[in-house]
Amino acid sequence: MNDVLIPVILILLAPLLGGLLYGFERIVKARMQRRIGPPLLQPFYDFLKLAGKRRMMVHSAHAFLGIMHFVSLWFALAVLLLGGDLILVIFLHLLSTSLLILAGYSTRSIFSHLGANRAAISVLAYEPVLIILAVSIFMLNGTFDTAAVFTSSEPLLYKMPLAFIALLLVLPIKLKKSPFDVAEAHQEITGGVELEFSGLFYEAVYTAKWLDYVFCYTLVFLFAGSNILLGAGLLVFTFLYLNALDNSTARVSYKQMLRFSLGVAFSLAFINLLINSLT
Amino acid sequence: MGRQYEIPVGAQHISLLEPLHFKFTTENERIVRTDANVYYVHRGIEQACCSKFKFRQVSFVVGRVCGLCSISHTTAYSQVAEKLLKIEIPKRAKYLRMLVIELDRIHSHLLCLSHVAENSGFEALFMKTMQYREFSMELLEAVCGNRIQYDFSIVGGVARDLKPETGQLILQRLKNFMPQLEELVGIYQHNWTLSLKNKGTGVLTREDAMRLNVVGPFARAAGLAVDVRNETEDLLPWKEVGFEMITDTAGDVHARNMIRLREIGVSIRLIRNIIDGLPESALLTETKAFPDGEATVRLEAPRGELFYYAKGNKTQVLERLKIKAPTFSNVAGMVHAFTGNEYGSAAAIIASYDPCLSCTAR
Amino acid sequence: MNLASYRKKSPWILHYNAGGCNGCDIEILACLAPKYDIERFGMINTGNPKQSDILLVTGPVTKRSRERLVEIYAQMPEPKVVISCGACASTGGVFRGMYNCEGGVDQFIPVDVYVCGCGTRPEQIIDGVVQALAILEKKTKELEESVKLKREAVKEGHQLNRRHIADEIKPVLS
Amino acid sequence: MKKIETNLADLKKDIGAFYKPELHHFIVMNAVQTGEKMELQWFFSDYAFPCETTCFYALISPGEEVPSIKDIVASAWVAEAELVDLMNIKVESTAKGFVLEPDFESGPLLKKK
Numbered sequence: 001m002n003d004v005l006i007p008v009i010l011i012l013l014a015p016l017l018g019g020l021l022y023g024f025e026r027i028v029k030a031r032m033q034r035r036i037g038p039p040l041l042q043p044f045y046d047f048l049k050l051a052g053k054r055r056m057m058v059h060s061a062h063a064f065l066g067i068m069h070f071v072s073l074w075f076a077l078a079v080l081l082l083g084g085d086l087i088l089v090i091f092l093h094l095l096s097t098s099l100l101i102l103a104g105y106s107t108r109s110i111f112s113h114l115g116a117n118r119a120a121i122s123v124l125a126y127e128p129v130l131i132i133l134a135v136s137i138f139m140l141n142g143t144f145d146t147a148a149v150f151t152s153s154e155p156l157l158y159k160m161p162l163a164f165i166a167l168l169l170v171l172p173i174k175l176k177k178s179p180f181d182v183a184e185a186h187q188e189i190t191g192g193v194e195l196e197f198s199g200l201f202y203e204a205v206y207t208a209k210w211l212d213y214v215f216c217y218t219l220v221f222l223f224a225g226s227n228i229l230l231g232a233g234l235l236v237f238t239f240l241y242l243n244a245l246d247n248s249t250a251r252v253s254y255k256q257m258l259r260f261s262l263g264v265a266f267s268l269a270f271i272n273l274l275i276n277s278l279t
Numbered sequence: 280m281g282r283q284y285e286i287p288v289g290a291q292h293i294s295l296l297e298p299l300h301f302k303f304t305t306e307n308e309r310i311v312r313t314d315a316n317v318y319y320v321h322r323g324i325e326q327a328c329c330s331k332f333k334f335r336q337v338s339f340v341v342g343r344v345c346g347l348c349s350i351s352h353t354t355a356y357s358q359v360a361e362k363l364l365k366i367e368i369p370k371r372a373k374y375l376r377m378l379v380i381e382l383d384r385i386h387s388h389l390l391c392l393s394h395v396a397e398n399s400g401f402e403a404l405f406m407k408t409m410q411y412r413e414f415s416m417e418l419l420e421a422v423c424g425n426r427i428q429y430d431f432s433i434v435g436g437v438a439r440d441l442k443p444e445t446g447q448l449i450l451q452r453l454k455n456f457m458p459q460l461e462e463l464v465g466i467y468q469h470n471w472t473l474s475l476k477n478k479g480t481g482v483l484t485r486e487d488a489m490r491l492n493v494v495g496p497f498a499r500a501a502g503l504a505v506d507v508r509n510e511t512e513d514l515l516p517w518k519e520v521g522f523e524m525i526t527d528t529a530g531d532v533h534a535r536n537m538i539r540l541r542e543i544g545v546s547i548r549l550i551r552n553i554i555d556g557l558p559e560s561a562l563l564t565e566t567k568a569f570p571d572g573e574a575t576v577r578l579e580a581p582r583g584e585l586f587y588y589a590k591g592n593k594t595q596v597l598e599r600l601k602i603k604a605p606t607f608s609n610v611a612g613m614v615h616a617f618t619g620n621e622y623g624s625a626a627a628i629i630a631s632y633d634p635c636l637s638c639t640a641r
Numbered sequence: 642m643n644l645a646s647y648r649k650k651s652p653w654i655l656h657y658n659a660g661g662c663n664g665c666d667i668e669i670l671a672c673l674a675p676k677y678d679i680e681r682f683g684m685i686n687t688g689n690p691k692q693s694d695i696l697l698v699t700g701p702v703t704k705r706s707r708e709r710l711v712e713i714y715a716q717m718p719e720p721k722v723v724i725s726c727g728a729c730a731s732t733g734g735v736f737r738g739m740y741n742c743e744g745g746v747d748q749f750i751p752v753d754v755y756v757c758g759c760g761t762r763p764e765q766i767i768d769g770v771v772q773a774l775a776i777l778e779k780k781t782k783e784l785e786e787s788v789k790l791k792r793e794a795v796k797e798g799h800q801l802n803r804r805h806i807a808d809e810i811k812p813v814l815s
Numbered sequence: 816m817k818k819i820e821t822n823l824a825d826l827k828k829d830i831g832a833f834y835k836p837e838l839h840h841f842i843v844m845n846a847v848q849t850g851e852k853m854e855l856q857w858f859f860s861d862y863a864f865p866c867e868t869t870c871f872y873a874l875i876s877p878g879e880e881v882p883s884i885k886d887i888v889a890s891a892w893v894a895e896a897e898l899v900d901l902m903n904i905k906v907e908s909t910a911k912g913f914v915l916e917p918d919f920e921s922g923p924l925l926k927k928k
Binding site: 318513575 | 816836837840841842843845847848856858860861862863864865866868870888889890892893894901913914915923924
């Protein structure tokens with residue numbers, strides 16, 4: 001009973017958790033930049049404000065794709081938390097991102113197109129690493145189900161530390177953090193695919209960002225298995241690492257990002273896979 | 280040859296402070312051609328200066344040409360008016376003008392650096408540089424009474440005196456700033472991702488700088504030693520207070536950052552020398568004459584050479600006033616240096632030019 | 642607890658220079674920096690009209706930037722507030738009457754808050770934005786009222802769509 | 816300031832003979848109304864110390880077409896395009912509309928009679 005209840009509660013509260021996490025991160029970021037920063041509940045204030053704006057949309061398919069991005073991302077998260085197939089999770093996540101990319105291409109704004117281009121390249125950068133990760137987990141556990149990972153007493157971290165490093169390297173791409181925030185790139189393409197969303201429809205994209213936080217941190221938590229203490233430690237470490245990285249780097253170009261993620265992160269994950277399959 | 284896309288930047292864009300329009304023609308995000316539209320801010324100041332305002336009021340009007348280098352504009356105008364009136368201003372006034380120009384240069388260069396950092400996607404460095412910049416704004420407020428738009432130079436001298444305690448405050452704050460400047464130099468020099476973004480982008484070679492008559496830090500980063508402070512001495516005695524020319528050879532965004540940081544160091548030394556050797560004299564030379572004849576003045580603003588031409592006709596109102604701002608000379612070089620770069624670097628390159636379109640368009 | 646009252650804690654600003662001297666613009670930039678830090682009030686400089694609530698305009702409106710100004714204003718979804726920063730944005734200031742200047746911002750778009758000064762100090766800008774928040778809240782309420790009225794109108798069948806209007810016009814013309 | 820008189824026919828030859836990219840830089844082009852005629856000025860400055868500003872000037876009557884010095888000084892197009900709009904001068908191969916909007920009267924800097 002308990003192992004279903006907790007995931008269900010987590011899934012239902014995921015936007016709330018993600019919002020809190022996002023608010024907390026904004027404070028941490030501000031403090032790192034020697035500012036006071038916004039209040040903790042700022043993302044929710046933004047949420048309430050966006051709900052009250054006049055509804056403006058480019059065309060109905062665009063708005064629909066934005067909302068479906070949010071829904072499918074939540075669905076991917078649900079499958080992940082309920083112990084579903086990891087490959088399915090990764091592809092559901094890919095689906096949700098592709099919906100957003102399609103939305104980006106469906107408008108006539110050049111910045112939206114550029115953002116969609118870059119988002120597609122970002123997918124190309126992190127997706128292979130995630131798939132290698134899933135395959136390594138399959139090699140170890142004999143199944144793609146994340147439920148087996150959550151319940152296994154031996155944390156994955158000890159068996160595949162290189163894969164964890166690879167995941168850490170691609171997380172900034174997924175979370176659109178500097179140095180790999182090319183898909184958003186506020187100063188270059190003013191938000192990319194988000195550009196044409198407004199009001200309630202932007203809310204879907206904005207809230208999907210919070211879900212992405214929960215999704216990514218759950219992936220990190222996978223590495224701790226059933227060891228909750230280690231999991232909490234990993235989460236805190238990843239949070240600090242991401243923020244420190246975000247605050248100490250400039251944005252690199254998308255070509256450099258692709259070269260780095262495929263050259264370094266992918267090879268790390270691959271070496272890890274080789275080691276796992278040999279032993 | 281891939282398909283060409285046209286990417287418009289401006290007139291309103293987050294990476295731009297002022298309305299300015301670039302149309303980049305790109306192939307696979309590589310810029311092959313640039314069209315610039317820089318006259319969004321044209322207001323007609325030259326015409327107003329020659330018709331609406333008396334020549335003593337004009338120094339306040341030309342300050343509003345540009346908020347970043349308003350002291351350079353007011354000083355240059357005051358000098359050209361003094362040439363027309365054929366008067367020599369007191370030495371203390373000259374020193375005080377140099378002091379404010381150098382303080383203004385520090386704030387302007389730090390602003391440009393922070394803007395480059397932000398447009399390179401380095402938000403924390405933007406915050407840090409802006410935080411360190413506040414000291415120069417406070418000092419300018421202490422000296423002139425306003426954070427921007429100082430109206431410090433007037434025809435015949437300067438409007439306010441420098442109190443000894445303000446001088447001490449400046450020296451104290453500069454001392455506090457020195458370690459912060461070193462920290463900034465360290466980050467701009469050695470941060471790996473920033474150098475990935477900035478090194479080798481927006482390159483302007485020395486030959487092109489010469490051919491396109493580029494001025495200011497933009498030219499000095501390319502190795503062209505052009506600095507009005509080095510070339511004239513009759514109006515403001517720069518060499519007397521220890522001016523030193525700084526050049527680099529790379530000509531890219533990184534070189535421009537380093538030029539600006541090193542020039543801040545020179546400015547700090549100049550300010551110290553000015554305060555230490557501040558002569559005692561009157562602040563203003565009074566005269567009842569009217570401007571006559573024609574005169575030109577060149578002055579080194581934070582962005583480069585500022586040029587004023589004025590013609591008087593023995594009345595209160597000038598016959599003609601021509602303002603040539605530093606960015607005006609750089610437009611041709613700016614458009615040229617984009618070619619061959621990634622569109623992703625364009626925002627950082629624009630910021631590294633430190634364009635001042637309100638100067639250019641007037 | 643009224644959730645709606647928290648809405649005004651999230652103003653996203655958009656900045657446009659309509660032809661000013663950059664003085665006020667760098668003060669807006671200074672507002673973002675650690676000394677003044679307007680993110681304390683939840684403000685973000687979005688740079689995207691479609692997601693902004695507050696339009697900060699600086700400078701007198703020049704002939705070439707007037708259309709851009711109106712277009713940016715039109716792209717912002719309601720409720721929206723316009724703040725004119727500085728003397729020249731409010732009235733034209735020293736540039737008033739110059740041949741390429743149209744005068745203050747309020748000649749083209751409705752301005753809600755006027756911030757004085759040449760140039761405006763960051764404190765004044767923050768004060769102006771905080772004043773704008775109250776106006777933003779009022780406008781949100783008005784918008785909701787109008788939406789409610791519209792809904793009732795639809796129920797009673799008074800709302801005509803484009804085809805109905807065309808049908809009504811035809812007999813009149815012929 | 817050193818003033819050198821020239822005329823429109825010899826302008827390109829004079830400036831071409833004077834201008835050396837490594838010694839001088841072009842500052843700006845200016846026009847001043849002197850009675851019926853218009854005085855066009857081209858300002859150059861040295862890189863050396865003490866530097867001297869050299870001004871070439873030519874008197875033109877209204878409606879005359881001015882030769883462009885773009886092929887000698889590559890960056891002169893900005894200054895020329897500005898004068899075309901502000902002073903209503905015809906310059907070889909330079910179109911209107913760089914500074915002012917098309918609907919605006921040309922030559923706002925000209926003194927009204």
